[in-house]
Every structure is written in structure tokens, then in C-alpha cells.
Amino acid sequence: MMEKVISLIRRDSADSQFETLLRPHLHHLYQVAFRFVGNAADAEDLVQDVLVKLYPKRRQLADIETLRPWLTRVLYRMFIDQRRKMNRSPLSLVKGGVDEQGTSVLDRLHSPEPDPADQVDRAITRKRLQKAINSLNHDQQSLCLLHDVEGYTLQELEGILETPIGTLKSRLHRARARLRVLLAS
């Protein structure tokens, strides 16, 4: 009986620690996930998948020095893995979802035709900017979202994206150049 009580107590403290460690970062993780997947439903799923993956290792989480960039790296790698699985299969299941701007994740599957209203108004709008970002290649898109949108430094991104800073700088430079071209067209 005492053994069972002790094992329950240990489980409780590990569970509490998991919650205590992760709770402050959950909304940030959701925000980053949203940047990657573009809708609330998939963003929540991605964060859920990360937590399911980390839960068995919850006792080791306390040893990680800077948890937020580390969590972002786990999330990023999970996103890449899931995207690779989707791309490998000629058939895949996509969850639909519409965000508050009325944009569906399914819109990303189609090459967007220029909106006649956009052709009249050449000013940079958020919608055009989001479309331009979506048109970048995957590496440029992830880097642009994490650095220019979410504000991670290149030093942090060297760890998150596991890519040398020199490569990140040139990639970022090309991504911005590409964005300017897309927004000017």
C-alpha cells in the first residue's frame, strides 16, 4: 500500500512539474505553430503532438537551460516531419479550418490568382504579405516566420533550425529579396 502511495506521489510531482514548466510557453508555441500551419485547429494539434512527445521525458525537461527556444526547435522538427510525410504520399488527409480572416488552410493548396482588388491597390497589405510569405520555399519561409515575424535572433535560430549563422544570413537575405519581388509584382 505504501509503495503504491509513493508511486502515485512521484507521478503527481512529475506531472505537476511538466505543467509548471510548460504552461508559460504554451501560447508562444501555439503562435509559432500558427505561423507554420496557418490555422488555429492545426496549430493546436501541432502543439498537442509536441506535448504528447515530451510527456514521457518530463523528468528531463527541468534540466534544459533555456526552455523556450528548445521547445520551438522540437515544434519545428515535428512540423517538418509531418510535412515530409504529407509530401511523400501522393494522397494525404488535410484538416480544414477557417481562421478569423476567413482564410482556409485549403487555400494554400491552390496557386492563388491575383485578386482584381489587389491589382488596383499596390500598397502592401497583410493579405498580400501573407501570400508572399506562403510563396517562399520552405526553408526561407520558416526562417522568415521565426526571425522577422516572431523575433528570434539568428543566434537562437542557429540552435532551433540547426543551421550555421552564415547560412541563415544569406538565406534571410534571399528570402527578403524574394518578398520584395513578390510584393512589387
Added chain:
Amino acid sequence: MDCVICKQHLDEYFDQGLDSADYRRVQSHLEECAPCRAVYDEEKNLRDMLRSLPVTPANPGFSERVLKGAKREHRLRRGSRIGFSIGGALAAGLLILLLVGKPLWQAEQSLPTIMQEMTIAVNEPETVNLVVNVPRDLPGSTFIISLPAHVEMDGFPGQRQVSWTADLRQGRNLLALPIQAKNTGTTTLTARIEHGGQSKTLAVRVYIQQQITEEINPYLFTG
């Protein structure tokens, strides 16, 4: 500092990657050079827009949901020999269903691989969105949807199989299947696409559930 050098340094100027001497030179040039100042303003505008791109807030109860979901999934994986999946954010009130469905057909020489899973609620319309990615145009492709018992496709009541012919265009094509389940259970829907003597099948494991209000006993599965 000339304009060419200034423009080359602009990215690092914004990212605070310049040493203090170069930073001051760029700053000084921008104060004196209107064309470079215009480039700087345009770049700043772009960065401000990037920083202000909106995010749809998470649904209420998000943090509680994902934390509890991780704990629950872990305990059930440790305690159960039956495979299952926690549905994502498709429906509020995540639940676990432990029924195992029978294979749809035993006569097939090779069963299709279960590639995806989804969770739906009984008597609630749901759309299964399949992305078909093809390297070239495939006109006249045949689509065959095999529906398990208790799952119907909207517009085809009582039919276990729905088929039609359509063109697939190079790249990604969306196949949206409106379905509704009539009974709870775990079952499999398959989508088969045929063209020129070749075919590809996707199987979707569907978990059909209803709302369950009581919490799963966290100590049911002990390790």
C-alpha cells in the same frame, strides 16, 4: 560610405549585426542620403508589417486541453494494447474510444496501409479533405470511395461505394468528401484513385465518438 555599401549593410543594420563603427557610418549616411533613406523606409515598413501579421487566438481552454491530452495519451499508451489516437482540435471535448473495427475486406491480397487517422462525432457532418499530389496532368482518373458500415457520403444515402471520373491536374488537388457517421465505433474509409492501369489507395482510420462527460481514471493504467 557610399550608397552601394550602405544598402549592403542594411539587413545587418536592422538586425543589429554591425559593429558600432559601421552602425554609425550607416546611420550617418541615411541621414544625408534621401534615396538610401527611401530604401530604408521601405524596408522598415516591410519589417513592421511582418511583425504585425495577425494570429488567430487559440480556442478557449487551449492550455488545459493540451496538457490534459498529453497526460491522458501517455497513460493510455502505457496501459492499452489497442492502438488509438487522440483526435486533435476537430471537436471540443477530447475523448478516447477503445473499440477495434474489423478489417473491411479479407479478400484483398494486400490491405491498404492506414496512413491517416481522424476523429468525428456521430450524426455530425464532417468533410474528409484529401490532397492528391501528382507529377503531371492525369485526365480521366477514376475515384472510388469505399465507405464502411454506418458512414455515408452526403448525397449518396445507403451507398457503400461511390465512384466517378475526373481530371487530376499536375500538382496538388483537393478531394473533399462530405461524410456523416450514424454510429460510434472505429472503422476505415478508403479512397482509391486509378489511372492508366495504376492505382493508389489511402486508408483513413475513423474514430466515431459521442460526448463522454466522466473523466478517465488517471490511475487505471499503472506502470
